[in-house]
Amino acid sequence: MACYLTTGKHMSIYTSVFTVLLLLAVTAPVALGFGFAGASAARSSVAPLRWFGKSYIALVRGVPDIAFFLFFVIALDQGIEYLRHKALCRDWSEPIRQGNDFVVCQAAKMPLGDAPQWVHETYGFSLAVLTFSIVFGAFAANVLFGAMRAVPHAQLETAGAYGMSQRQIFWRVLVPQMWVYALPGLSNLWMVLIKATPLLFLLGIEDIVYWARELGGTKTSRFTDYPHGDWRMWYFLALLVFYLVFTRISEVVLERLMQRLTHGQATSGGEAQRKAAA
């Protein structure tokens, strides 16, 4: 049994666990950045910026995730190759679109055709991170936009009365206080993001769900040293445990964070903390 769990194929599922964790570790801050930028843009006093922020939030939130993942990644990939093609292969006479085919010169390929497999995988992974970030950034932007409006307006006016500039009000009064309002929404997003990682497979990245399905599938004795029946249930059970443990840990951490953010805030939670201490 020890041998069974250490085949090259099993190593792939262990590696894919790290792929998923890495994706989360990179996507979460990037998406938060997108969200912050989107929310700031949406409440900007400059009209075009405001329109941009609002349409980003509305558009991306309105499109089904799967459609977005299938369409956007291919469009983005082809867009990059198209631009590189225009820049690098000026003397190319054939059309780029030939019927169903998308043909660019070899030098414009992303990644280059002769690049090793890991470069292809890293490139695919980066596209995945970007797509996840854009999608979850839009949701985060909406949460942050709401949180920014939830900060008591009187405080902002008071800050203005003390002579703070708009920039100072934003960074010193609004932003430090909004997190407590944003956290419940953001923690929801984080939970959804954890569970959305199997969408990676749509983007051609072999994640844990792919490998669980592949490893758990019936194996006949002709093609493997370890034939077995349909074990997908056990593999998926392991995934279930993995995801439950992971979300549980997240909950504990988020709860602690909430406690800290609530401290000294003009919310019912902050009031309760003050009374408990007194």
Add this chain to the structure above:
Amino acid sequence: MKKLILTTAVLALTAGVAFADGHGKTIRMGTEGAYPPYNFINDAGEVDGFERELGDELCARAELTCEWVTNEWDSIIPNLVSGNYDTIIAGMSITDEREEVIDFTQNYTLPDPSAYLVLSADVDLANGVIAAQTNTIQAAFIADTGATLVEFATPEETIAAVKNGEADAVLADKAFLTPIEADDADLMFLEQEEMIGGGIGMGLRESDTELRDKFDAAIQSMKDDGTLNALLDKWEIGGAF
């Protein structure tokens, strides 16, 4: 002397043509990796099977550097035409519908009979529920009969559907079903088999004629010297050229 100069000139020209596209280019071979004996992931986590051996040999004969990538069956054609890999070598039968979108090399297997795998021999094929993998010739075949078709994304799920009673039978390539039937005492074949499809070929982008010609020639040379038949034999795939 004249002849010598001419040959050198021709050589230089053809070398130039080959250089333009072939220089440093790695041919990426796209496969599914879930359809033994044609292609599957072995214990070491690598692509293995009849098509792995065949593909490596073809690349050697065509003097190409090749690399294997796996892709889900569902999106295997869209990813080819958008250029994520250069060939499909995944037990894909040559059909008119697919010919409209991509190009095929000549076939490297004869049409393999498709067989029905069932739990009991008294299945009503005309009105029963029959499982097949999405976007396969078998799925298209059943859709045209009176039977109810249930489609699954992976071959694995079609077998599971029969074993848990969701479907009465599964229709798939016989070479794929044979080792499964041999390992499982509950499953059996029906006598009836269907001859569908025009054999399996490699799929390429329609604009990639040069590459297709190279693989075509390599397949022909393997047919001619009998190595292809030996491979078919080794992986127990029906039919010899």
